[in-house]
Amino acid sequence: MLQTNVIILKTRPVGLPKVSDFQLTTEEVPALRAGEVLLKAVYISVDPYLRGKMSGTKVPRFEVGQAIASKVIAEVVDSNNDNFSQGEFVSHYLDWKEYQLSDGMGLVKVDATAAPLTTALGVLGITGLSAYFALLDIGQPKVGETLVVSGAAGAVGSIAGQLGKLMGCRVVGLVGTDEKAALITSKFGFDEAINYRTTPDLPAALAAACPQGVDIYFDNVGGPISDAVLASLNPYGRVAACGAIANYNDTEPALSPSMLPLVVYKFLTIRGFLIADYAARFPEGLAQLALWLKQGKLTYAETIVQGFDRLPEAFIGLFAGQNEGKMIVKI
Amino acid sequence: MLQTNVIILKTRPVGLPKVSDFQLTTEEVPALRAGEVLLKAVYISVDPYLRGKMSGTKVPRFEVGQAIASKVIAEVVDSNNDNFSQGEFVSHYLDWKEYQLSDGMGLVKVDATAAPLTTALGVLGITGLSAYFALLDIGQPKVGETLVVSGAAGAVGSIAGQLGKLMGCRVVGLVGTDEKAALITSKFGFDEAINYRTTPDLPAALAAACPQGVDIYFDNVGGPISDAVLASLNPYGRVAACGAIANYNDTEPALSPSMLPLVVYKFLTIRGFLIADYAARFPEGLAQLALWLKQGKLTYAETIVQGFDRLPEAFIGLFAGQNEGKMIVKI
Incomplete structure (x- = not known):
């Protein structure tokens, strides 16, 4: 009988997750039945939003004693399903297991010859789509406007900033290291980068980098950084609230300057999604992202961690900003 | 030469405005020139948003030494303008002066026979239009949803709550006195009222009054009350941020639980306007509001303060919640 490694949620994390909140275990993979495929995980995505599912803030939540799940690229290693053949690659939300069965429901085929497999977890996956729809739909960028992106060297932020440039915006990125500052201006074409850890006065740095004020804030982080950007918004400013990684490990509600008076006085729109x-619009988004990628107008970064057992470590590393671009675990 | 009383901004208020921040003075009204009308103020609107113009938070701001201005219903007492005749009533943003000249630009005629004159400052004016567009456009009410309105006995809130009922929502109002609680349930048809000053546990009271959670929050107040409502919002909740009277007199930024994590986790939309x-849509809004008013589906309350010199006192009274419905000064 085939055995597989599994990573389960051992205890709900309190504050910053610890490796000991997870447990590596093994289980038997049942025999393949009619209509099923046997999948072998190849790349597993680790993402900040998983934190909320671990504590139950975000639903559906993970249950203690059950496997964690996230977006996975898997290879079909055996198939009793006419729709899938051995050797094909698929992506879907799957358990953190090296091997698992699937009845094929929801599996999306990934063409390994069209683009690197990992792009299906990044620029050509939910990551890229999040940047695309949040920026275009909520941000409503117009030529000449100023876009600020937090977590700008991260998976979504690095795409959002590039899309902002493609839309004709001035784009300023907030990052936590000088290496990331260099990355976003050189590789991703941001007009300016601000290292929020070393800047003595973030409001002043924002004012200097955004002489026309801020029209759009693409937020991946929340916390005090976002408080400073919100105070810099122009009238009719838009906030695409994509993530709040600075708050995901809070054990009690963080305090910020009250936003509602700003919203009233400046006619702001702040929106999550x-x-x-x-x-229904994924095909549109993916086609556009793939085209820009092919044309060289869009690029991406990846941080690949090797080894199934390092999934918890890779996930926890997100909160220390250890990733440039998309954080992926290669199995 | 005609003399007029004028109320000017003497000093920019710090914190809660004081009567001494204003000065009653007199000035000469110049002789009527070609194309001009002489206006005599009949009703003057006092509104929370004026506070921001006094401190300069809201632009265009009032200048020290200059007359305050707000929406006024005035009678044409002399006319050198073919478009306006003596005895007609007009409304416009005008100075806090008993008499003033106008070249006619922007004056809107008010038909004193169609509805009481004061409705042009309330339910059939900017007040009613604010409730109408903020609720319908930002709130996007759907039948069976739960709407919470803060400042529910106030000018805008009392209209917004009634519109919510017309849209088929369960409507819960937040008020600061038991008299107002009785008013909004009896006169305005709110399903429930919560007196936030006497409720020992506002989150619990909200949970009890909104068993299905809160889908729409029509906010006129900001502050800790709004923090509690925001925490009660359902996924996809909408916040129409119409006012933040609790914050208008803040001398330093108030703190609240950080909203961005909620926005991210619950896909909220928070919007000012x-x-x-x-x-461009005022005619649509006014026609609809006038129809409902005529049909008896909509009603309103007014708090009328008598006397031009009491304008500052009436304005300051807004911050103590001294008004039921629209606060208006009768000259």
């Missing part, structure tokens, strides 16, 4: 709600 | 941006 569920990327699944854009599913 | 400038009512002037809906100007």
Whole structure:
């Protein structure tokens, strides 16, 4: 009987997740039945939003004792399903297991010859689609406007900033290291980068980098950084609230300057979104992202961690900003 | 030469405005020239948003030594303008002066026979239009949803709640006195009222009054009340940020639980608006509001303060919640 490694949620994390909140275990993979495929994980995506599912803030939540799940690229290693053949690659939300069965529902084939497999977890996956729809739909960028992106060297932020440039915006990125500052201006074409860890006065740095004020804030981080950007917004400013990684490990509600007076006085729009709600438009988004990628107008970065057992470590590393671009675990 | 009383901004208020921040003075009204009308103020609107113009938070701001201005219903007492005749009533943003000249630009005629004159400052004016467009456009009410309105006995809130009922929502109002609680449930048809000053546990009271959670929050107040409502919002909740009277007198930024994580986790939309941006749709809004008023589906309350010299006192009274419905000064 085939055995597989599994990573389960051992305890709900309190504050910053610890490796000991997870447990590596093994289980038997049942025999393949009619209509099923046997999948072998190849690349597993680790993402900040998983934190909310671990504590139950985000639903559906993970259950203690059950496997974690996220977006996975898997290879079909055996098939009793006419729709899938051995050797094909698929992507879907799957358990953190090296091997698992699937009845094929929801599996999306990934063409390994069209683009690197990992792009299906990044620029050509939910990551790229989140940047695309949040920026275009919520941000409503117009030529000449100023876009600020937080977590600008991250998976979504690095795409959002490039899309902002393609839309004709001045784009300023907020990052936590000088290496990331160099990355976003050199590789991703941001006009300016601000290292929020070393800048003595973030509001002043924002004012200097955004002489026309801020029209759009693409936020991946929340916390005090976002408080400073919100205070810099122009009238009719838009905030695409894509993530709040600075708050995901809070054990009690963080405090910020009250936003509502700003919203009233400056006619702001602050909006979160569920990327699944854009599913009907995924083909449009993916076609556009793939075209820009092919034309060289869009690029991406990846941080690949090797080894199934390092999934918890890679996930925890997101909160220390250890990734440039998309954080992926290669199995 | 005609003399007029004038109320000027003497000093920019710090914190809660004081009567001594204003000065009653007199000036001469120049002789009527070709094309001009002489206006005599009949009703003057006092509104929370004026506070921001006094401190300069809201632009265009009032200048020290200059007259305050707000929406006024005035009678044409002399006319050298073919478009306006003596005895007609007009409304416009005008100075806090008993008498003033106008070249006619922007004056809107008010038909004193169609509805009480004061409705042009309330339910059939910017007040009603703010409730109408903010609720319908930002709130996007759907039958069976739950709407919470803060400042529910106030000028805008009392209209917004009634519109919510007309849209088929469960409507819960937040007020600061038991008299107002009785008013909004009896006169305005709110399903429930919560007196936030006497409720020992506002989150619990909200949970009890909104068993299905809160889908729409029509906010006129900001501050801790709004923090509690925001925490009660359902996924995809909408916040129409119409006012933040609790914060208008803040001398330093108030703190609140950080909203961005909620926005991310619950896909919220929080939006402010400038009512002037809906100007093209004012005829639609006014026609609908007038129809409902005529049909008896909509009603309103007014708090009328008598005397030009009491304008500052009436304005300051807004911050103590001294008004039920629209606060208006009768000259």
